[in-house]
Amino acid sequence: MAYLTTHPDCVPLVSYRFGKGATSIDKYLEMEGYESARKALGLGPEGIINEMKASNLRGRGGAGFPTGLKWSFVPKQAAKPKYVLVNGDESEPGTCKDRLIFEHDPHSVIEGVIIAGLAIQAKMGFIYLRGEYRYLLKIMERAVEEAYAKGFLGKNIFGSGIDFDIVTQTGAGAYEVGEESALMESLEGKRGVPRIRPPFPAVVGLYGGPTIINNAETIATVPHIFRIGAAEYAKLGTERNGGTRLFCLSGHLERPGVYELPMGYNLKKMIYEVGGGIPGGKKLKAVVPGGSSTPVLLPEEIDIGMDFDQVGKAGSMLGSGGVVVLDETVCMVEFALRTMKFYRHESCGWCIPCREGTDWLQKSLTRLHEGGAVDKDIDNIRYLAENMLGRTFCPLGDAAAMPTIGFVKKFRKEFEDHLEGRGCPYHRAPEPEPALV
Amino acid sequence: MFSPQLAARFDRLVTLYPVKRSALVPMLLYAQDEVGYLSEAVIAEVAERVGISELEVRNVISYYSLLRTKPAGKYHVQVCTNISCMLRGGNEILEHCKRKLNVPNKGVTPDGLFSLEEVECIGACSWAPAVQVNYDFHENLTPEKMDGVLAEYRGKAGQ
Numbered sequence: 009m010a011y012l013t014t015h016p017d018c019v020p021l022v023s024y025r026f027g028k029g030a031t032s033i034d035k036y037l038e039m040e041g042y043e044s045a046r047k048a049l050g051l052g053p054e055g056i057i058n059e060m061k062a063s064n065l066r067g068r069g070g071a072g073f074p075t076g077l078k079w080s081f082v083p084k085q086a087a088k089p090k091y092v093l094v095n096g097d098e099s100e101p102g103t104c105k106d107r108l109i110f111e112h113d114p115h116s117v118i119e120g121v122i123i124a125g126l127a128i129q130a131k132m133g134f135i136y137l138r139g140e141y142r143y144l145l146k147i148m149e150r151a152v153e154e155a156y157a158k159g160f161l162g163k164n165i166f167g168s169g170i171d172f173d174i175v176t177q178t179g180a181g182a183y184e185v186g187e188e189s190a191l192m193e194s195l196e197g198k199r200g201v202p203r204i205r206p207p208f209p210a211v212v213g214l215y216g217g218p219t220i221i222n223n224a225e226t227i228a229t230v231p232h233i234f235r236i237g238a239a240e241y242a243k244l245g246t247e248r249n250g251g252t253r254l255f256c257l258s259g260h261l262e263r264p265g266v267y268e269l270p271m272g273y274n275l276k277k278m279i280y281e282v283g284g285g286i287p288g289g290k291k292l293k294a295v296v297p298g299g300s301s302t303p304v305l306l307p308e309e310i311d312i313g314m315d316f317d318q319v320g321k322a323g324s325m326l327g328s329g330g331v332v333v334l335d336e337t338v339c340m341v342e343f344a345l346r347t348m349k350f351y352r353h354e355s356c357g358w359c360i361p362c363r364e365g366t367d368w369l370q371k372s373l374t375r376l377h378e379g380g381a382v383d384k385d386i387d388n389i390r391y392l393a394e395n396m397l398g399r400t401f402c403p404l405g406d407a408a409a410m411p412t413i414g415f416v417k418k419f420r421k422e423f424e425d426h427l428e429g430r431g432c433p434y435h436r437a438p439e440p441e442p443a444l445v
Numbered sequence: 446m447f448s449p450q451l452a453a454r455f456d457r458l459v460t461l462y463p464v465k466r467s468a469l470v471p472m473l474l475y476a477q478d479e480v481g482y483l484s485e486a487v488i489a490e491v492a493e494r495v496g497i498s499e500l501e502v503r504n505v506i507s508y509y510s511l512l513r514t515k516p517a518g519k520y521h522v523q524v525c526t527n528i529s530c531m532l533r534g535g536n537e538i539l540e541h542c543k544r545k546l547n548v549p550n551k552g553v554t555p556d557g558l559f560s561l562e563e564v565e566c567i568g569a570c571s572w573a574p575a576v577q578v579n580y581d582f583h584e585n586l587t588p589e590k591m592d593g594v595l596a597e598y599r600g601k602a603g604q
Contacts, residue, residue: 009582010569100566101570196464196466197466200508200509258532264572300528300566350528
């Protein structure tokens, strides 16, 4: 069971119904459920998209693309059916937020899909969960059945004359499928390898039809925007970064957990006040601010607001909202190696720079961590990573390269300490104290 | 091949999507849950139901880490050692499981009760370290708590 953690600074918007029994449709309806879909029906496609643009909601999957703008790219007239696809393949290390939404408020996802469908005039939506979230599929399937029974899905939804269907399913274990084009391949029953773009999914997507693909948190946020109003929603955050988001605090913290905080909330405060600081009186060494693919920040770089623009300015990315905190006992080479081991495992092998690059980087980092590396290897690691950037069909190659470049750049001294056969300073026996002269 | 319930579920599943093939990944997963693994016979039957070749089915199976063509233990213990779990003792949990079950990574106990696998992030970062046994999550673990988890499954098997 996944649960929300709270702090006085938290703003319960997306988490408004968490832990209140809203998995049942009756409770959901009691708490303003499906009222947003009715409002959206009244607004019509253009009205919905304008409201979404005014909310300043940006994609919660990692890239932070403005949601309203994304929806507006779908052509009004299309030869093939249009689709809405919810990306619940949450797999970015450090991220465990979508799980809470599916577990505590499945109807908010359904309502979000309906509103997105109305905006682009689609007749069908898909909710794709990661394979490991099987228990959540049961919750989602039950919620979908309830919505059908009430006439909110199926033929003539809400008596509007519009038909809309939803299918829920899970994947079967693949980080790469969280990438939008690979997700469509997987949903079409194939290996999850990425597609080249353009054309973008908004024009040619699932089954060749125009498709909007949004992260689960993004979609679950939509009904709340219509519930409180786009202007109110935008005001909760910072400029161009509307609303709140579910931040996943993990690693060396007194109180790790998933907290809903306003966009732009100060990272330092998030670590020391919300998360309770570093246990055991240890010192902070580094912070990975938005999931494993985002470049590391040093303790002196964390006095920033957590929105897409401010974290970008600090040289990293807000990403998926997974804040991973490292104390002074962590070997950064080992951490870089574990990160790379993940990307090597998850690279789908489609693009050579990613497939070979991640493999080579894992080997180089292993050698370095074990003490077998030479000085040149450190530059080679950085050179290799830099040459993966932007040279693949999908961002997995970048996701592997960006943090690696950051680790080498910011912790070069620590990488050098592993050289000349010395191996890991954090794992070898302490050297005897030098004799006093 | 499959139970009547699962066969009925499959009959419905292929009608839900604009193309039959979309049902492939969920079908493989549900078939595996019932049979234990994706045997030759399962692959042939699924290929038939979806209307594609066995080779195409195998091609998809080899891509997804949850799909397996060999039996696992009755209880498949999946230990996450990715960054958030690593920082809070995921590697120690993995080593502890290896010792307790007396199997290496990807090994199966001789009685077929447990199998062990080191896995990538399972989405339990804020409650690390975490383990999934089949589809059930066990979180905020210590080696002692892990003993309790294993004992619980051993007890279930004994019933």
